[in-house]
Amino acid sequence: MTTTESTDSVREGSLPGHFGPYGGRFVPEALTAALDELDAAFRAAILDPVFTAELARLERDYTGRPSPLTRANRFEEYCNGARVYLKREDLNHTGSHKINNVLGQALLTQRMGKTRVIAETGAGQHGVATATAAALLGLDCTVYMGEEDTRRQALNVARMKLLGAEVVSVTAGSRTLKDAINEAMRDWVSTVDQTHYMLGTVTGPAPFPELVRFFHSVIGREAREQILAVEGRLPDAVAACVGGGSNAMGLFSGFIDDPEVQLRGYEAGGDGVDTGRHAARFAAGTPGVLHGARTYVMQDEWGQTVASHSISAGLDYPGVGPEHAWLHDIGRAVYEPVNDAEAMTAFSLLSRTEGIIPAIETAHGLAGVMRLGAELGPDSVIMVNLSGRGDKDVATAARWFGIDLGDVVSAELAEGR
Amino acid sequence: MSVQRRTIADSFSKAKSENRALLIGYLPAGYPTVEGSIELIHAMLDNGVDLIEVGLPYSDPLMDGPVIQEAVSAALTGGATTETVLDVVQAVSDHGGLPVVMSYWNPIERYGVERFAQTLSERGGAGVITPDLTIEEAQPWLEAAHKNSIDPIFLVAPSSSEIRISQVSDQTRGFIYAASTMGVTGARDNVSSMAPELVARVRTRTDLPIAVGLGVSTGAQAADIAAYADGVIVGSAFIKAANQGGTAAVAELAAQLAQGVRSAVR
Ligand SMILES: Cc1ncc(COP(=O)(O)O)c(C=O)c1O
Numbered sequence: 001m002t003t004t005e006s007t008d009s010v011r012e013g014s015l016p017g018h019f020g021p022y023g024g025r026f027v028p029e030a031l032t033a034a035l036d037e038l039d040a041a042f043r044a045a046i047l048d049p050v051f052t053a054e055l056a057r058l059e060r061d062y063t064g065r066p067s068p069l070t071r072a073n074r075f076e077e078y079c080n081g082a083r084v085y086l087k088r089e090d091l092n093h094t095g096s097h098k099i100n101n102v103l104g105q106a107l108l109t110q111r112m113g114k115t116r117v118i119a120e121t122g123a124g125q126h127g128v129a130t131a132t133a134a135a136l137l138g139l140d141c142t143v144y145m146g147e148e149d150t151r152r153q154a155l156n157v158a159r160m161k162l163l164g165a166e167v168v169s170v171t172a173g174s175r176t177l178k179d180a181i182n183e184a185m186r187d188w189v190s191t192v193d194q195t196h197y198m199l200g201t202v203t204g205p206a207p208f209p210e211l212v213r214f215f216h217s218v219i220g221r222e223a224r225e226q227i228l229a230v231e232g233r234l235p236d237a238v239a240a241c242v243g244g245g246s247n248a249m250g251l252f253s254g255f256i257d258d259p260e261v262q263l264r265g266y267e268a269g270g271d272g273v274d275t276g277r278h279a280a281r282f283a284a285g286t287p288g289v290l291h292g293a294r295t296y297v298m299q300d301e302w303g304q305t306v307a308s309h310s311i312s313a314g315l316d317y318p319g320v321g322p323e324h325a326w327l328h329d330i331g332r333a334v335y336e337p338v339n340d341a342e343a344m345t346a347f348s349l350l351s352r353t354e355g356i357i358p359a360i361e362t363a364h365g366l367a368g369v370m371r372l373g374a375e376l377g378p379d380s381v382i383m384v385n386l387s388g389r390g391d392k393d394v395a396t397a398a399r400w401f402g403i404d405l406g407d408v409v410s411a412e413l414a415e416g417r
Numbered sequence: 418m419s420v421q422r423r424t425i426a427d428s429f430s431k432a433k434s435e436n437r438a439l440l441i442g443y444l445p446a447g448y449p450t451v452e453g454s455i456e457l458i459h460a461m462l463d464n465g466v467d468l469i470e471v472g473l474p475y476s477d478p479l480m481d482g483p484v485i486q487e488a489v490s491a492a493l494t495g496g497a498t499t500e501t502v503l504d505v506v507q508a509v510s511d512h513g514g515l516p517v518v519m520s521y522w523n524p525i526e527r528y529g530v531e532r533f534a535q536t537l538s539e540r541g542g543a544g545v546i547t548p549d550l551t552i553e554e555a556q557p558w559l560e561a562a563h564k565n566s567i568d569p570i571f572l573v574a575p576s577s578s579e580i581r582i583s584q585v586s587d588q589t590r591g592f593i594y595a596a597s598t599m600g601v602t603g604a605r606d607n608v609s610s611m612a613p614e615l616v617a618r619v620r621t622r623t624d625l626p627i628a629v630g631l632g633v634s635t636g637a638q639a640a641d642i643a644a645y646a647d648g649v650i651v652g653s654a655f656i657k658a659a660n661q662g663g664t665a666a667v668a669e670l671a672a673q674l675a676q677g678v679r680s681a682v683r
Contacts, residue, residue: 029577
């Protein structure tokens with residue numbers, strides 16, 4: 001529970017459920033009771049040794065934790081000789097950090113006596129993780145996914161279906177993650193008695209940002225121990241890509257009380273922030289309210305949400321977790337955009353120098369590390385969250401690099417951007 | 418203020434003196450066009466709708482079902498903005514109607530909380546329904562609304578606890594919006610059986626008028642609800658009528674519903 005305490009120190013003076021002026025609850029009144037119930041169940045569970053032991057057991061025996069810390073010797077040559085460590089969340093069962101959160105929430109679902117879970121998904125990783133946890137614990141599962149994303153992540157759609165989940169393709173609005181969240185919320189309002197909404201990142205109404213961060217804080221806890229063991233000191237910086245911000249919050253939470261450790265987040269710059277086609281909430285957004293919380297939002301002068309763009313479905317979201325908004329404002333963490341092209345260069349470099357194909361989301365963090373190496377100099381120690389593996393992105397990457405997929409891969413797959 | 422403002426409370430009192438429920442009709446500003454929405458609203462007013470709920474079209478209407486989603490999306494594509502909403506409010510007021518705005522929170526915050534309350538008041542608005550603003554987050558809004566004689570209207574739902582109902586009622590002016598069901602907007606064949614119970618629970622906690630919304634589409638349903646509630650709110654059904662039969666259909670539906678709220682056995 002150290003993590004809860006440490007993050008609370010950052011939020012000193014904040015109201016419950018808030019991070020400075022950010023966070024809170026902006027939801028239909030019908031959901032207030034369910035959010036209160038979730039909040040109470042969460043707080044009781046994390047103090048209950050039976051719950052924490054069961055979660056720890058699943059993390060060890062099912063997810064395969066602790067995830068290793070891998071030194072990236074050959075990749076370091078492209079990072080100005082900095083010592084770069086990869087926190088290997090890609091090696092978790094289902095291939096990304098997302099499993100940490102869903103196992104915790106699935107156990108909470110059982111604890112609340114609910115029998116069905118719903119989730120939104122962008123890249124499909126959270127949907128796959130949710131479908132996996134639902135299968136494991138015998139819960140009904142419906143996943144909402146923007147139609148655009150079902151095309152560019154067709155493999156993950158198939159995985160969810162194989163795991164027994166129903167996948168609903170959302171055709172409203174921009175047909176991406178933001179619209180999938182709207183649809184999941186609508187489902188939840190109507191079915192809240194039996195259904196838990198497994199929100200996939202550190203966004204949304206309280207207590208979700210705190211709860212999801214808590215279940216990912218295992219990343220930061222392990223990482224801190226591991227780096228101290230190999231380097232005998234804390235890193236100069238920890239880095240992560242930031243979609244909603246869950247993999248970043250998980251890693252950051254282990255170092256937030258160490259002022260000498262810089263926290264660096266990388267958001268999707270898409271075609272470039274100046275083109276308007278991006279998902280750079282900090283570089284080009286303003287404080288506002290989206291999906292239940294006050295945070296940085298890409299919005300127009302009237303407060304209408306602006307569609308985001310990124311080669312990476314998992315970063316393609318016009319809002320961001322409220323705790324990141326707060327860390328940004330107080331200067332504790334620094335956020336920068338990384339363009340599609342830069343991310344894909346890092347994607348290729350890591351694949352060729354380390355034999356690790358990262359998720360395209362993750363590649364944004366890797367591009368950030370290349371910049372950080374230049375900034376912090378040789379012999380600096382940098383850790384990056386390798387949040388997911390790139391199997392789901394093979395079609396997209398093949399297209400980007402002009403690799404002929406031939407007839408082996410169906411036309412539908414190749415169509416993914 | 419030199420001229421006595423008409424208030425939501427006056428409207429409910431008048432309906433009460435006629436021993437009937439108030440009829441509240443929703444339409445998004447700018448749907449199908451700005452002029453079109455004004456024409457439809459005039460038809461509603463001319464055929465017995467007492468209070469007009471002018472919807473502020475928003476990109477992420479997560480309390481709304483498909484009918485309203487599509488309408489607000491069309492309004493946004495057509496260029497509707499917060500200024501459009503204020504223009505429609507003015508048009509309602511000029512036609513003798515009493516307008517309230519229904520808006521998700523972000524557009525109001527973006528426009529400026531104080532500026533919105535003040536401008537709305539100047540244009541003849543009487544209240545604002547904020548479906549995603551919880552009372553915990555509402556302090557700046559409450560101050561601006563009170564200062565400008567705008568009634569802040571909050572929702573309660575079947576899942577609301579007794580304490581919650583009291584807390585929400587304490588912050589509400591004008592009327593309490595009782596969501597008839599756990600769900601989003603959209604016409605339903607059966608208005609949920611949860612509504613009478615919810616209204617009864619709210620009654621024990623407040624003297625404010627209580628209006629029931631979500632799912633109402635026919636005169637018969639309006640009559641059922643008018644038997645126990647002070648107001649009946651109809652939204653998606655008006656949009657459907659507009660889509661199917663334009664102004665004439667909207668006028669006919671309004672007349673039917675107005676008949677409904679008057680025929681209730683109370
Ligand atoms: C591998 C991977 N990394 C990162 C993200 C971004 O999410 P978050 O910022 O919550 O970690 C996703 C989202 O789908 C993902 O699949």
